[in-house]
Amino acid sequence: MSDPRVRPVGPYPISQGGWHEGGSSKAYVTNDWRLEKPVVDLEKCVGCLYCWVYCPEPAIDLLDRAGKGPSKVRIDYDHCKGCGICQQVCPPKAIKMVPEEEEVANNGSI
Amino acid sequence: MAQFESVQTRKSLLTGDEAVAHAVRQSNVDLVAAYPITPQTIIVERIADFAASGAFTGQFVPVESEHSAMSACIGGALAGARAFTATASQGLALMHEMLYAASGLRLPISMAIANRALNSPLNIHNDHTDVMGSIDSGWIQLFAENAEEAYDRVIQSFRIAEAVNLPVAVNLDGFTLTHSTEPVEMLSDEAVRGFVGRPPKRDSLMDEAPKSFGLMSLPDSYQFFKEDQSRATTGSGVTISQVEGEYVKLSGRDHGALKIFGSGSKVMMVMLGSYAGTARTTARQMKNGGEQVGVISLGWLRPFPERQFLDALEGVETLMIMDRSVSYGAPAGPLASDVMSLLYRYGIKRKVIAVTYGLGGRGFLEEDAMRLFRYAEKSGPSFESFFFYGGE
Amino acid sequence: MNKYNYKHKMPRPERWLMLYEIRIHGRGGQGAVSAGRLLGEAASGAGFYVQSFPEFGAERSGAPVTAYARLADEPIETRSPVNRPDFILIIDPYLAVNAKSVMGLKEEGMVISNSDRSPESVRNSLGVKAAQKVASVNATKIAVEAIGRNNPNTPILGAWAAVSRVIPVSLIIEAVKKSFPGNMGEANAEAVRRGAAEVIAN
Numbered sequence: 001m002s003d004p005r006v007r008p009v010g011p012y013p014i015s016q017g018g019w020h021e022g023g024s025s026k027a028y029v030t031n032d033w034r035l036e037k038p039v040v041d042l043e044k045c046v047g048c049l050y051c052w053v054y055c056p057e058p059a060i061d062l063l064d065r066a067g068k069g070p071s072k073v074r075i076d077y078d079h080c081k082g083c084g085i086c087q088q089v090c091p092p093k094a095i096k097m098v099p100e101e102e103e104v105a106n107n108g109s110i
Numbered sequence: 111m112a113q114f115e116s117v118q119t120r121k122s123l124l125t126g127d128e129a130v131a132h133a134v135r136q137s138n139v140d141l142v143a144a145y146p147i148t149p150q151t152i153i154v155e156r157i158a159d160f161a162a163s164g165a166f167t168g169q170f171v172p173v174e175s176e177h178s179a180m181s182a183c184i185g186g187a188l189a190g191a192r193a194f195t196a197t198a199s200q201g202l203a204l205m206h207e208m209l210y211a212a213s214g215l216r217l218p219i220s221m222a223i224a225n226r227a228l229n230s231p232l233n234i235h236n237d238h239t240d241v242m243g244s245i246d247s248g249w250i251q252l253f254a255e256n257a258e259e260a261y262d263r264v265i266q267s268f269r270i271a272e273a274v275n276l277p278v279a280v281n282l283d284g285f286t287l288t289h290s291t292e293p294v295e296m297l298s299d300e301a302v303r304g305f306v307g308r309p310p311k312r313d314s315l316m317d318e319a320p321k322s323f324g325l326m327s328l329p330d331s332y333q334f335f336k337e338d339q340s341r342a343t344t345g346s347g348v349t350i351s352q353v354e355g356e357y358v359k360l361s362g363r364d365h366g367a368l369k370i371f372g373s374g375s376k377v378m379m380v381m382l383g384s385y386a387g388t389a390r391t392t393a394r395q396m397k398n399g400g401e402q403v404g405v406i407s408l409g410w411l412r413p414f415p416e417r418q419f420l421d422a423l424e425g426v427e428t429l430m431i432m433d434r435s436v437s438y439g440a441p442a443g444p445l446a447s448d449v450m451s452l453l454y455r456y457g458i459k460r461k462v463i464a465v466t467y468g469l470g471g472r473g474f475l476e477e478d479a480m481r482l483f484r485y486a487e488k489s490g491p492s493f494e495s496f497f498f499y500g501g502e
Numbered sequence: 503m504n505k506y507n508y509k510h511k512m513p514r515p516e517r518w519l520m521l522y523e524i525r526i527h528g529r530g531g532q533g534a535v536s537a538g539r540l541l542g543e544a545a546s547g548a549g550f551y552v553q554s555f556p557e558f559g560a561e562r563s564g565a566p567v568t569a570y571a572r573l574a575d576e577p578i579e580t581r582s583p584v585n586r587p588d589f590i591l592i593i594d595p596y597l598a599v600n601a602k603s604v605m606g607l608k609e610e611g612m613v614i615s616n617s618d619r620s621p622e623s624v625r626n627s628l629g630v631k632a633a634q635k636v637a638s639v640n641a642t643k644i645a646v647e648a649i650g651r652n653n654p655n656t657p658i659l660g661a662w663a664a665v666s667r668v669i670p671v672s673l674i675i676e677a678v679k680k681s682f683p684g685n686m687g688e689a690n691a692e693a694v695r696r697g698a699a700e701v702i703a704n
Binding site: 236286387474 | 551583
C-alpha cells in the first residue's frame with residue numbers, strides 16, 4: 001500500500017483561486033447526456049437560424065462558416081444535449097430527432 | 111415515564127432529510143422558518159408538504175433568506191414558541207450573525223445542518239467546513255451518523271434546548287445522509303408528542319407585564335453574561351445525557367456522547383459524522399485479522415464530551431483524528447485541536463496524527479480507512495503527524 | 503437464495519452472512535434512483551437491512567446516473583459507493599454497450615440489462631466474462647406498452663427479482679404499488695410482472 005501522505009494526481013492542474021483559461025467549456029464534451037439527436041434536412045433548411053437563437057447550448061453551427069452570406073446549419077454533436085427545442089422551433093420543420101444510435105453524417109445534416 | 115416504555119414503532123425507508131422532517135412534524139413544533147438550500151432542501155420541502163396537508167400543525171414561514179429564517183425563529187422563541195429551522199453551507203454562513211443572537215438571548219431553538227462545503231470554489235458536497243465556521247457561536251452541536259440517529263437527535267434537541275436555555279444544532283452529512291435511503295424506525299406520533307411535551311413557561315414577549323429583550327451590556331457586565339453562557343454549555347452534557355437516557359426507555363436507542371468500537375485498541379480513529387460507519391466496517395474486518403484498531407465516533411462536539419472521551423483512551427496508544435474541515439494556519443484541524451488541548455489540559459500523552467480528508471465530498475472508502483489505519487499502526491522514522499489525505 | 507463466493511480485494515468479515523451489493527446505471531429521468539429506492543423498499547419487506555443512495559451530484563435529465571443499493575442481514579454502516587457489485591442493472595439500453603457500466607462486477611456477478619438484443623449480444627458488447635451471468639429484457643418496450651411512457655426502471659426490477667431470486671417478484675410489485683398510487687401503481691405492477699416474465703437469462 002502506497003504512502004497515504006502523497007497527494008494523488010487530480011484531473012487537471014490546480015490554479016490559485018480556481019481560475020481557468022477562457023473557452024474551457026469547448027473541451028467539456030457533454031454529448032453523453034443525449035438520448036435522441038437532431039438531424040437537419042438541408043433540402044428544407046432555409047438558414048433562418050431560429051434554432052441558433054433558441055438552442056440553450058452553442059450546439060448550432062453554420063454549415064458555411066467561410067462565406068459572408070446566409071448559411072444553413074449543422075449540429076455540434078459534442079455539445080448538443082438532445083433537448084429537442086430546435087426541432088420544436090424550426091419554421092420549415094427541417095430538424096427531426098432520431099435515436100442516438102442511428103448513424104448520421106458527421107455534420108448532422110442529410 | 112412508565113407510559114413510554116412500550117411504544118409502537120414503524121420501520122420506514124427514509125432519507126436523512128425526510129427523517130428530520132418527520133421528527134419535526136411529530137415534535138409539537140410551533141414555528142418552522144426556513145429557506146431551502148442543497149442538500150437540506152428535502153427537509154424544507156417535506157415540512158412544507160406536511161404543513162399543506164395539515165400533518166404539521168405549527169406555522170410554516172417561507173422566508174427570503176437564512177438570516178431571516180434565524181431572525182424569525184428568534185422572534186418566535188422570544189414569544190414562547192418552539193422553533194425549528196434547517197440550513198447548510200452558505201445558508202449557515204449567512205445566518206452567522208443571528209446564531210450568536212440566538213445563543214446570547216439563551217433561546218431554545220433547534221436547527222438541522224445538512225453539512226456541506228463552503229465557497230470558493232463552488233461545491234455542493236459534504237464536509238464540515240460550514241459547521242466549524244460556526245462552532246463557537248454558542249450552539250450545542252450534535253452529530254448524527256445515520257438517518258435514524260438524525261431523527262432521534264432532532265426529537266431530543268427540543269427537550270435539551272428547553273432544559274438548558276441554549277439553541278441546539280443537529281448535524282447530518284450532506285448527501286451521504288441527507289440523500290441516502292435507510293431504514294428508520296419511527297416512533298408513533300403520540301409517543302414523540304408525549305416525550306417532547308410542551309415547552310416550559312419562560313419569560314416571553316407575550317407576558318402580561320412588559321419585558322424587554324436583547325439589551326445592551328457594557329464592559330461592566332458583558333463578560334459575565336458570556337461566562338454564564340459558557341458554563342451553561344459545558345454543563346449541558348448532564349442534561350443531554352438525561353434526555354438521551356429518557357429516550358432510550360422510549361425507543362431502545364442509545365446514541366450517547368460518543369460511540370466506541372474496539373475499546374482499548376492501540377490505534378483509534380476519532381471521527382465526526384457518517385464516515386465513521388465506513389471506518390468501523392473496516393476496523394471490524396481488520397480486527398478479525400488480529401489488528402488492534404478501533405473507532406471513536408463523536409456524537410457531541412459542543413459541549414465536548416470530555417469525561418467520556420478520556421475514559422475511551424484506556425489502552426490507546428495512537429489517536430488518528432480525522433478532520434473534514436481546515437483551520438487555515440492553525441497547528442491542526444478544528445477537531446484535532448480540540449482533542450489535543452483536552453489531552454494537554456489533563457496531562458495525558460498520546461501519539462496524535464491529525465488528518466484532514468474528505469473535503470468537498472472527496473470519497474472515503476473502506477480501502478482509504480485501511481490505508482490510514484496501517485499508517486497509524488507502523489509510523490516509522492518518516493512519521494508525520496499532520497497531513498491531508500486525498501485517496502489514490 | 504443464491505450463494506455467492508465473495509472474492510473481495512479485502513476480506514469480508516465473517517459476520518456478513520449475506521450481503522448483496524447492487525449498482526444501477528441509467529439516465530436522469532429514467533428512474534435509476536427510484537429503482538434503487540424501490541429495490542430497497544422491496545428487500546426491506548423480505549427482512550433485509552437495506553441502504554440505497556445515488557451517486558451524488560447535480561441531477562440532469564438525460565445525463566448518465568448511477569445509483570447503489572446494499573442488502574444485508576445486519577445493519578449496514580459503510581458509506582462507500584459499490585465498487586464490486588454482485589448485480590448490475592442497466593436501465594438505459596445505450597449504456598448496455600459501454601464496458602464502463604460493468605466495471606468491478608464480481609467474478610460470479612450478474613448483469614441485467616435493458617436491451618432488445620439477446621443476452622449473448624449484450625455479453626459481447628459489454629465484454630462480460632464467461633463465469634458472469636447476463637440477462638436481457640426489452641424494458642423500454644414493456645414500459646411504453648404497460649405504463650405509456652419510457653420509464654424502464656420497474657420492468658428491470660421485475661427482471662432482477664426473477665433471475666436473481668434474492669427476493670420474490672411479489673415484493674417488488676408491493677413496493678411499486680405503495681410508491682405509485684392508483685392507476686400508475688397498477689401499470690407499473692404490470693410492467694414488473696412482464697419484466698419478470700420476459701427476461702432472458704444466459
